[in-house]
Amino acid sequence: MKQATTFLERVRPAIDALPDGADKDTLLALAEAQDTIERGDVHPKQRALAMRRLVGGAAAVASRKAENQQAKGRGKKP
Numbered sequence: 286m287k288q289a290t291t292f293l294e295r296v297r298p299a300i301d302a303l304p305d306g307a308d309k310d311t312l313l314a315l316a317e318a319q320d321t322i323e324r325g326d327v328h329p330k331q332r333a334l335a336m337r338r339l340v341g342g343a344a345a346v347a348s349r350k351a352e353n354q355q356a357k358g359r360g361k362k363p
Contacts, residue, residue: 291323296316315339
């Protein structure tokens, strides 16, 4: 059996096991970006773009989590 050498090859079985939906699509996009960053055969410009996508996606997720936490705190108290 061939050993998985890239990040995407290593995480693909776990991603494929997830049910279809937005979470699976997001995780696949993040894994593809990480894979592009780690590969040495990819042009540096493409790796930099993948890094921006990866960091930008993480920042968006953190921002949404912070907004949700603030919204929970604004509810009426019993």
